[in-house]
Amino acid sequence: MPNETDIFESLRLELRRGSLILAVLGHLRSEHYGYSLRTALAEAGVEIDEGALYPMLRRLEAQGLLVSEWREEERRNKRFYRLSPLGSETLARLVVEWRALNRSLDGILDGEL
Numbered sequence: 001m002p003n004e005t006d007i008f009e010s011l012r013l014e015l016r017r018g019s020l021i022l023a024v025l026g027h028l029r030s031e032h033y034g035y036s037l038r039t040a041l042a043e044a045g046v047e048i049d050e051g052a053l054y055p056m057l058r059r060l061e062a063q064g065l066l067v068s069e070w071r072e073e074e075r076r077n078k079r080f081y082r083l084s085p086l087g088s089e090t091l092a093r094l095v096v097e098w099r100a101l102n103r104s105l106d107g108i109l110d111g112e113l
Helices: 004-027 034-043 050-062 085-109
Strands: 066-073 076-083
Touching (some): 004 050, 004 085, 034 050, 034 076, 076 085
16 A cells, blocks of 8 residues: 555656646747756756656657757757747647636635635
């Protein structure tokens, strides 16, 4: 039987999963390569490890939400990502959903609803 810590960690990861996608899409309104994106997210208080970030970027690109290109910077090849037109549209719709859900959750958690 799982202990309280295991249960909490499992639920915490589940809660973060969708939030991380929203944070990544939000930051990719401007172009980033993987490390710069990870750094920008961390500076905003959103930690994500490389093992989660790079598969997420590939999945979002495969879904048509991101576009990427290889370029040389500082004598190294780096893959730069940014939102595609579909990604921009999807982000805008997700933000509306996120804000509505947050308002509802705030009411529920504050005991108002």
